[in-house]
Structures are given as C-alpha cells and as structure tokens.
Amino acid sequence: MRIAVLSGKGGTGKTFVSVNLSCAAEHSVYVDCDVEEPNGCLFLKPEISARVPVTVPVPEVDMSKCIRCRKCVDFCKYNALALVKDKMLVFCEVCHSCGGCSLFCPVKAITEKERAIGTIEEGKSGNVKVLSGCLNTGEASGVPIIKGLMNRLPKDSDIVIDCPPGSACTVMESIREADYCLLVAEPTLFGVHNLSMVYDLVRLFDKPFGVVLNKCLPEENPAEEFCIEHRIKILSKIPYDEGLGRLNSKGHIAVREYKQYRELFEELLTAINKEAVW
C-alpha cells in the first residue's frame, strides 16, 4: 500500500501525519517529497546509509563544430540557449532537460553533461526505512528529485509519501505512484480553500482518497463542513493539543511516546487499508 499525504496549504500537518503513520505501521517506508524543505528527518532522525546526487542533463555546445544554424536556439521552448557573436550562452536553470537541442543539431555539436541539482538520502529509523529528497538552494524545480525518489520505492512495502505543499507539478509527481491519497485539513478558511484544490487534483488523478481533520477545536470546523458538503470520507480527527505542539517542537514522535496517539494512527492505518480496497 502506497499512501500519499497532501494538503494544499503548508503547515496543516502533512509531515506530522506522515511520520506518525509510518511509525504506526509494523514496517514501512517514509518518503519525504517536500524536497524544498524536507523536515521528516528532524523527527525520524534516521541513520543515513547512502547519499546519492540527483543530476539532470544540460546541453554543452562545442563551438568548433557549431555552424551557427540556430536550430537549437529556435527549438528550445524555454529559451535556454542564446547565440551571441561566436558564443552560445546556456541558461541551465531555464533548461527542462528535454534533449531536443542535441537531437536537432545537424552537426552533433551539442552533447549533454550531467548537472547536480540535489541529493537523495536513504536511512533507517527503528521500524521505518527513510528516503528523503533535498533540492539544492536556488534550483527551479524539484520534479527530477521526486522522480528519483519514485524510482527507488521498494515493491510490496507499506509506503507513506510526504508530499510538498500546493497542488502543482511536484505534488502531481508525488502522488503518481500512490494507491491512496490522504488529505490533511486544518480548520481555517485558507486551509479549506487549498483543500478544495487538492480535492480537485486527486479526483483528476482518479485516486481513492479521504481526509484527516487536524487541529480540531470544539467550535465550528470549516474543513469538516467542506467534507460533509462534498461527501468526502473523514478518516480521523486529531484534536488541537498544545502538548502535541510541544512534542513536535522538540522533534519527538507522538506515536512513539503516547499510547493514545499510537492507537489513533493505528486506527487511521486500518481505516485507509479498508478504504483503499477497490
């Protein structure tokens, strides 16, 4: 079972739910796809066993072969190449690594070289295997790192995928391999707005999904109202708990410290397993 945890809005508790869910399983793999600021490791504190660079191919132009035909410059939809005087300027951050420029070059003046944009770490934290992606500062897109993580997902394991916030390319890449999408919602209007965006996204991807209501207070909950209105299954309600906040701020894991939270997340895992059977 592969569970993707997403929310749209940041700070609703994706990492909290992902980390605790992976710790509640007997054996599991936690995958941090929030590659711009991966913080699952702050809680899991894994022993790192491997650290591999993630690279993307970018063009390198041999000007002694180049005939200045500009086929490459004209082809690039992202305008990553410019020919000025006798120099080809390559804008690596703009390049999407499609390889079109080297394919179109009639004299084979363009080769591709690998450029590092981040790393993937592998490690272990008790019963949880950890895969964590990290994008280098200043890079434009984390998608290649997430693709690298997806290629490393072990077969036949229980996997929890901690998605980036938002509902754009990086989130789509993170839920692609998922059997089930868990949407984490907080009781704010902003939270509901972004919940509606990921709700649209998971339906577009035709994934089974359900909601966890986090930080629940006794008063009205706009996220719950949204779920009722759209007939979305609510799998769990986590109360607003200052003790939980303190625990998180120290980097501790609720499931590993408190019986009540172990039970809550074990029940959530059971509920997801029941829901995900088509």
Next chain:
Amino acid sequence: MKVVVPVEAKSLDAPICPSFGRTPIFALIDTDSGTHKFLDNEAVTSHGGAGIKAAQMIVDSEAAAIVTCRCGENAAQVLNAAGVKMYKALNGSVNENIAAFINGKLPLLTDIHPGFHNHGGGNK
C-alpha cells in the same frame, strides 16, 4: 546608432512598456538617419525565458543600445555578451525617451533584477 525601446503600441508617441521580455513591440530607432521600424516581440508568448529570447532578438537587430525600465539577469547576460548598452528609461513616450537619450540624459541601467520566476541566474 541603433537604439531599441520596448513599447506598448506601434507609435513613437505610445508609452514605453515597463516590461522588457514581455513587451508586445520593440521600436528600433536609427538616431543617425532618424528612421525607425517596429518589431513584434516573438518572446511575448514564451513559456519561459522570455527575457533571453527578447534579448536575442535585440542582438540580432544589431542595436547598440536599449532604453528600458528594467531588465532581468538572464537578458542582461545576453545583452552584455553582445556589448549592447542598457539605459534606464523615463516614464513617457518613445519619442521623449529617444530625445533624452540623444541629449545624454539617461543613466546606464544598473539595477538588474534577478528575474520574476525564481530561476534567474544564468550560467553559474
């Protein structure tokens, strides 16, 4: 000398366009002969790197200078490689800017912004 100015419409009385890469039109003015022509900016519908493509167009037009409100890092790199000088535009029409340029009233553009899409930087 040939000078390029990004402009909102095909008229020398039209206001200068505050965007460089996404301006709809460039006015290409020959200050020696007093003639001009308008170039449609091919970069205006680009998915990305509009500044780079617009700068490539200006380099290809053989202009020696550009008068613009602002310019991104990547575009500036292309213009610098070709030796195209960048001048800071005034609010106003193309004609007003060209007059100020000829009279030496326009300062060189020095505040090159790092791009609006968080991927500026060019070759590092």
